[in-house]
Amino acid sequence: MDALPTATAAVLDRDGLQALIEALAARGFRVCGPVVRDAAIVYDEISGVADLPAGWTDRQAPGRYRLERRADQALFGFAAVPQAWKRFLHPPVETLWRVRQGEDGMLFSSAVETAPRYAFLGVRACDLRAIAIQDRVFCADDCRDDAYERRRRDAFIVALNCSEAGDTCFCVSMGTGPRAEGAFDLALTELLDASRHEFLVEVGSAAGEELLAGLPRRTATEPDRAAAASVVARTAGRMGRSLETAGLQELLESNPEHPRWDEVAERCLACANCTMVCPTCFCTTLEDHSDLSGGSAERVRLWDSCFTLDFSYIHGGSVRQTDKGRYRQWMTHKLATWFDQFGSSGCVGCGRCITWCPVGIDITEEAAAIRATPHIQGGDHG
Ligand code: SF4
């Protein structure tokens, strides 16, 4: 087995991890990481190691999520949490501007609050890729979102090489994990056995190097690196499922009338859960609210979904009238036309849409079913 590539690396114990969290807070970051809340592991503000979900794991399956106790005290011994980091960088509800009646006319003001400087602790490989995908959406020159870009630019990212894969994970087949690659400041691998509980920390940026230099740590040895590589390899071998991506774009684009779309539409509730939990989905709608006196108003942006009827409303009616059309649009966009738009797949294999679909619809199973019997060409896309 290959050891992790040589990079500046150190080893922290639990006290060192606590010092990392405190050092980030001392630099003015709002530190967010996994916590147990409402019978799930979610990302929220943390102040120390004691907030992390020690000894908890999750069991995920299509339409099913349960927390269970582990036999050890792992701090990161679980798979993808229900909501990704998207809710911090691209909030579900955001007021864009306000206007009020002044003595000399209407007074407009930007309502985007001063962005907190976030530090994210435990960003998995798939979610790191998802953030990179949303960067392409919100930081593009022709449609830049200033608030997103500010939050993103100021964020400090502590990535996580996964030690657990869920039943609904398929990052290996999407080429997105379980080893964190891409833009991070530091990356952790949890090393836990009968003789130790430590964290190999790799450096990914100058800011990460500066922070690490001030922490109580020891230099990583070759055995530490080999142990970390073995954690990642073991996780890669435990993927719950896979998605065959070869020729998938052509396959989906050439089968818009495949009978499988009708079959999945029979089950789909058009509830939009899959898009809410997906770390790459980015669609929004706008609402204007005014007070009863007419003295002030505000424009609010909210997450929206291609599963709602109104989402495709264009003068006179919705383009996608049926559940079949909406499911097909979502899956074909994720796995096919996303390549034309953004140069990559829109799916990072996190498995959230499978776990959180109330009827257990599985994107990997739907793609495999069309691959098994491709045969229908052309047709109406409504
Ligand atoms: S489509 Fe599903 S598996 Fe893929 S990134 Fe979105 S939520 Fe994750």
Ligand code: SF4
């Ligand atoms: S696929 Fe599942 S989660 Fe998505 S809209 Fe249909 S029922 Fe809801």
